[in-house]
Amino acid sequence: MPLPIALLDRLAAVLGPHGLLTDPSDLGPYLAEQRGLFQGTAQAVARPLDTAQVAQVVGLCAEAGVAIVPQGGNTGLVGGGVASGDDLVVSLGRMNRLRWIDAENYRIAVDAGCVLAEVQRAAREAGCLFPLSLAAEGSCQIGGNLSSNAGGVGVLRYGNARELCLGLEVVLADGRVWNGMTALAKDNTGYALRQMFIGAEGTLGIITGAVLKLFPAPRESATALCALSDLGAAPRLLSLARKRSGDSVTAFELIPRLGLEMAVRHMPGCRDPLADPAPWYALIELSSSREAGDNDESGLGATLEGLLAGAFDEGIISDAVLAGSLEQQAALWRLREGLSEAQKFEGASIKHDVSVPISRVVEFITEASAAVERALPGIRPCPFGHIGDGNIHFNLTQPPGMDRAAFLALWAPMNRIVHDIVDAMEGSISAEHGIGQLKTAELARYKAPVELEMMRAIKAAFDPRNLMNPGKVLPPAP
Amino acid sequence: MPLPIALLDRLAAVLGPHGLLTDPSDLGPYLAEQRGLFQGTAQAVARPLDTAQVAQVVGLCAEAGVAIVPQGGNTGLVGGGVASGDDLVVSLGRMNRLRWIDAENYRIAVDAGCVLAEVQRAAREAGCLFPLSLAAEGSCQIGGNLSSNAGGVGVLRYGNARELCLGLEVVLADGRVWNGMTALAKDNTGYALRQMFIGAEGTLGIITGAVLKLFPAPRESATALCALSDLGAAPRLLSLARKRSGDSVTAFELIPRLGLEMAVRHMPGCRDPLADPAPWYALIELSSSREAGDNDESGLGATLEGLLAGAFDEGIISDAVLAGSLEQQAALWRLREGLSEAQKFEGASIKHDVSVPISRVVEFITEASAAVERALPGIRPCPFGHIGDGNIHFNLTQPPGMDRAAFLALWAPMNRIVHDIVDAMEGSISAEHGIGQLKTAELARYKAPVELEMMRAIKAAFDPRNLMNPGKVLPPAP
Numbered sequence: 001m002p003l004p005i006a007l008l009d010r011l012a013a014v015l016g017p018h019g020l021l022t023d024p025s026d027l028g029p030y031l032a033e034q035r036g037l038f039q040g041t042a043q044a045v046a047r048p049l050d051t052a053q054v055a056q057v058v059g060l061c062a063e064a065g066v067a068i069v070p071q072g073g074n075t076g077l078v079g080g081g082v083a084s085g086d087d088l089v090v091s092l093g094r095m096n097r098l099r100w101i102d103a104e105n106y107r108i109a110v111d112a113g114c115v116l117a118e119v120q121r122a123a124r125e126a127g128c129l130f131p132l133s134l135a136a137e138g139s140c141q142i143g144g145n146l147s148s149n150a151g152g153v154g155v156l157r158y159g160n161a162r163e164l165c166l167g168l169e170v171v172l173a174d175g176r177v178w179n180g181m182t183a184l185a186k187d188n189t190g191y192a193l194r195q196m197f198i199g200a201e202g203t204l205g206i207i208t209g210a211v212l213k214l215f216p217a218p219r220e221s222a223t224a225l226c227a228l229s230d231l232g233a234a235p236r237l238l239s240l241a242r243k244r245s246g247d248s249v250t251a252f253e254l255i256p257r258l259g260l261e262m263a264v265r266h267m268p269g270c271r272d273p274l275a276d277p278a279p280w281y282a283l284i285e286l287s288s289s290r291e292a293g294d295n296d297e298s299g300l301g302a303t304l305e306g307l308l309a310g311a312f313d314e315g316i317i318s319d320a321v322l323a324g325s326l327e328q329q330a331a332l333w334r335l336r337e338g339l340s341e342a343q344k345f346e347g348a349s350i351k352h353d354v355s356v357p358i359s360r361v362v363e364f365i366t367e368a369s370a371a372v373e374r375a376l377p378g379i380r381p382c383p384f385g386h387i388g389d390g391n392i393h394f395n396l397t398q399p400p401g402m403d404r405a406a407f408l409a410l411w412a413p414m415n416r417i418v419h420d421i422v423d424a425m426e427g428s429i430s431a432e433h434g435i436g437q438l439k440t441a442e443l444a445r446y447k448a449p450v451e452l453e454m455m456r457a458i459k460a461a462f463d464p465r466n467l468m469n470p471g472k473v474l475p476p477a478p
Numbered sequence: 479m480p481l482p483i484a485l486l487d488r489l490a491a492v493l494g495p496h497g498l499l500t501d502p503s504d505l506g507p508y509l510a511e512q513r514g515l516f517q518g519t520a521q522a523v524a525r526p527l528d529t530a531q532v533a534q535v536v537g538l539c540a541e542a543g544v545a546i547v548p549q550g551g552n553t554g555l556v557g558g559g560v561a562s563g564d565d566l567v568v569s570l571g572r573m574n575r576l577r578w579i580d581a582e583n584y585r586i587a588v589d590a591g592c593v594l595a596e597v598q599r600a601a602r603e604a605g606c607l608f609p610l611s612l613a614a615e616g617s618c619q620i621g622g623n624l625s626s627n628a629g630g631v632g633v634l635r636y637g638n639a640r641e642l643c644l645g646l647e648v649v650l651a652d653g654r655v656w657n658g659m660t661a662l663a664k665d666n667t668g669y670a671l672r673q674m675f676i677g678a679e680g681t682l683g684i685i686t687g688a689v690l691k692l693f694p695a696p697r698e699s700a701t702a703l704c705a706l707s708d709l710g711a712a713p714r715l716l717s718l719a720r721k722r723s724g725d726s727v728t729a730f731e732l733i734p735r736l737g738l739e740m741a742v743r744h745m746p747g748c749r750d751p752l753a754d755p756a757p758w759y760a761l762i763e764l765s766s767s768r769e770a771g772d773n774d775e776s777g778l779g780a781t782l783e784g785l786l787a788g789a790f791d792e793g794i795i796s797d798a799v800l801a802g803s804l805e806q807q808a809a810l811w812r813l814r815e816g817l818s819e820a821q822k823f824e825g826a827s828i829k830h831d832v833s834v835p836i837s838r839v840v841e842f843i844t845e846a847s848a849a850v851e852r853a854l855p856g857i858r859p860c861p862f863g864h865i866g867d868g869n870i871h872f873n874l875t876q877p878p879g880m881d882r883a884a885f886l887a888l889w890a891p892m893n894r895i896v897h898d899i900v901d902a903m904e905g906s907i908s909a910e911h912g913i914g915q916l917k918t919a920e921l922a923r924y925k926a927p928v929e930l931e932m933m934r935a936i937k938a939a940f941d942p943r944n945l946m947n948p949g950k951v952l953p954p955a956p
Contacts, residue, residue, distance in 0.1 A: 104717045105836040183835040185867035187906035195673035239582045246767030289724030357661040358583040389663035428665035457939035
């Protein structure tokens with residue numbers, strides 16, 4: 001059923017010139033999905049300039065019974081921002097004002113459409129750090145980051161997007177505005193409403209603004225790539241690092257030999273910095289905003305060197321390279337960041353974004369790798385990522401020479417194998433990417449009925465007519 | 479209406495000997511409220527031993543339409559655990575098992591009835607830190623801490639109870655059990671259900687178990703009491719401390735001269751460690767789990783000394799005393815901790831537990847003090863507490879010689895004056911104590927109607943028959 005002409009007219013009147021796109025040739029970027037797993041369809045994209053316009057748009061759609069797909073930078077990985085049928089896409093990208101910044105008290109307030117990298121930059125220019133950091137930071141938006149409770153490489157130290165948020169402004173399903181833009185460290189006045197919208201992927205309302213925490217800018221950092229004797233060394237190294245350096249461990253990322261090889265083979269500027277190959281690597285970064293003493297021995301470089309020496313003596317690592325400059329630091333990170341991109345050159349990939357308790361991460365990788373290899377000999381598991389959070393991107397590269405489509409046809413059965421193992425270990429089938437529409441069936445399979453019922457009750461409480469991003473997050477009722 | 483005999487019989491059968499108290503002489507401790515603001519009434523107290531018993535009790539009550547008041551250590555300050563009428567009190571105190579601890583990965587799982595100090599001790603014995611710390615820690619329970627999203631003195635560094643919780647087990651209003659006892663750092667599979675129960679004060683279900691975060695034990699700490707030139711120096715000192723020592727600032731507490739005098743006057747072992755009186759003091763503690771270098775200059779003591787020297791040069795502080803030993807550290811903390819108790823010796827107190835954005839904390843204290851002094855000349859404001867979180871315990875001691883009852887009759891009008899100022903500054907009328915039954919009317923006054931409606935919708939979704947701690951948190955519908 002097409003959108004009513006009267007609604008489009010009223011939306012156009014509210015949104016003004018450039019505020020409502022209806023020409024099919026303009027809609028492409030809002031309908032495409034970056035992994036090519038979904039193709040959106042929509043007749044119109046609303047591009048409001050401020051919260052009042054969002055409220056009016058939602059109100060008009062509620063009146064007309066038209067569903068809305070909120071969209072940030074459209075960088076999601078689970079199809080959460082993909083429109084289908086006759087939804088109206090509401091794109092927040094023109095709402096990109098910095099509302100205020102209070103560097104003295106480590107707070108910033110922004111429109112939801114601010115690009116993450118711009119928020120990082122504003123913080124940096126004020127002498128602070130906004131620590132949320134992930135691959136899409138150049139185009140993803142804060143509203144999307146909060147709606148998907150984004151993770152990334154700084155979670156070990158600073159937490160997910162949820163932990164970085166102090167206040168929210170939300171347009172509710174009926175078009176009313178909830179002003180929850182508090183800048184308070186402590187507020188125990190009733191239910192934690194903010195927490196409901198964070199991670200809800202736009203299914204309960206549209207986040208239009210946020211107050212975020214800032215942190216003192218790091219004064220020093222130290223980075224090393226460590227060659228691990230075996231996979232079991234990874235959690236032991238992490239534990240040792242936390243014990244020896246306390247809260248200075250900012251990132252702790254796992255890289256398998258295969259991943260390093262792929263990065264070196266395909267990504268410009270990537271090279272293996274160590275003499276001998278090792279089966280696994282850990283990229284470790286310490287950082288601190290504490291003023292370093294006058295001598296080198298009190299610096300983080302010395303701390304890292306000391307703990308790596310200890311790890312070597314205990315047989316946890318067989319070799320390591322410490323970055324001696326910012327350039328070398330960037331080169332080590334390039335190995336980690338090049339991984340995702342590099343996999344594309346090796347054929348198709350079946351992806352999993354899972355987490356398990358850190359105590360079981362070795363068992364998980366070992367067991368899941370063996371299981372997928374049994375199911376498809378020649379498959380190339382490339383488990384990498386935020387092992388410090390128990391979060392593994394368990395990606396499976398196709399066997400060399402296998403037909404791409406035939407391999408991708410195994411997406412669901414491979415998911416089943418991997419997710420069953422995750423579930424048996426009390427893990428999560430979506431550690432940081434969310435559910436979107438990609439994983440609703442998996443959610444139905446692995447969540448207890450009582451939990452699905454609670455989720456449906458919340459959905460009914462906030463969006464009784466199912467007009468906010470329908471078909472996302474919640475599986476269809478049984 | 480008395481509880482049905484049949485229900486009491488069935489409860490007794492489920493709970494076994496000692497599991498159901500009905501003798502009025504046994505009920506006293508469960509009905510008393512520590513500030514004497516409320517007096518509970520109830521015919522029976524259920525004391526389940528495990529989650530299954532809680533589920534059965536709740537199921538039986540749901541069937542009989544009997545309301546439940548969940549109770550932890552009964553140390554709340556807003557009457558949230560006080561029963562009225564014919565409620566059944568469900569006391570979690572016998573559910574006090576440590577379920578498991580994983581020190582390597584900084585996790586602990588406990589029954590809801592574990593006393594906070596016991597959880598701290600279990601963590602310490604495993605070489606870790608559980609950082610939640612507050613005055614009632616010797617008797618309050620983890621379930622209550624989570625239900626009230628407890629704060630305390632470590633929030634600046636480690637967050638509230640909410641931030642320390644990874645997983646929950648909850649008995650829902652219909653008696654079903656939700657097992658959300660995940661130990662995952664990252665899990666983006668649907669709505670943040672855990673967050674709904676944290677801070678809900680038992681109005682949505684009964685928390686029966688929790689997985690909590692641990693931290694590396696601090697290896698060193700440094701504590702100082704600083705004499706501030708004026709109140710405005712407090713946030714400047716905090717900002718300087720965070721800049722210079724980064725995340726090492728663990729606590730930052732404000733003490734007014736009046737409070738210090740009261741502590742010295744009434745509390746054994748309290749003395750003023752500084753030569754000259756100052757109008758305000760800040761108690762600052764740095765701590766770190768980072769291994770100190772071999773020389774003194776890299777230690778936190780040196781960091782603190784350096785930043786205090788800087789603060790002195792800038793005129794932020796006029797004097798300071800650094801604790802040179804653990805004993806001296808404890809003596810400085812005794813001044814801060816003795817404050818609440820000491821006030822009792824000076825007459826009645828009208829209390830406020832408020833927060834404002836840190837940038838406005840000076841303005842708030844100044845304005846609110848002047849306003850209450852205008853309203854009642856001779857009143858003695860004693861604003862103290864967690865100024866690093868913008869959280870002030872704005873306590874008002876009665877004028878010397880005034881009639882106690884006449885002073886306490888001013889509770890509501892004084893609340894009005896103070897809370898109106900808090901509200902105008904976008905603050906919170908309950909920073910860490912919650913709403914309970916003490917502040918439901920205040921909540922109705924200060925919350926936007928849209929927010930109250932959202933809260934009611936959540937209550938209706940989780941507890942449609944209003945059997946879980948009725949009359950608490952939510953104001954009566956208009």
